[in-house]
Amino acid sequence: MKITDCILKLTACVLAAAAIICLVMANMEKISDWVACFWAKVQEKKERLCKAGCCCGGAAYEDEFEDWDV
Numbered sequence: 001m002k003i004t005d006c007i008l009k010l011t012a013c014v015l016a017a018a019a020i021i022c023l024v025m026a027n028m029e030k031i032s033d034w035v036a037c038f039w040a041k042v043q044e045k046k047e048r049l050c051k052a053g054c055c056c057g058g059a060a061y062e063d064e065f066e067d068w069d070v
Helices: 002-026 028-052 059-064
Strands: none
16 A cells, blocks of 8 residues: 555656646746846846946946056
């Protein structure tokens, strides 16, 4: 009886995993569109930060150390 119980639980786990995989595959286009939109927003924010001089060694970074005599 324990072996049957174990086999049924294993089968239930496999079927649940298959259902999740089918759900992801069915909605792959929506998921990829969402990821692309999210990545575009991240790149846009990164570009705005670089233009403002907060990263990438922008103008604000250079001005901060300009008066140092090193």
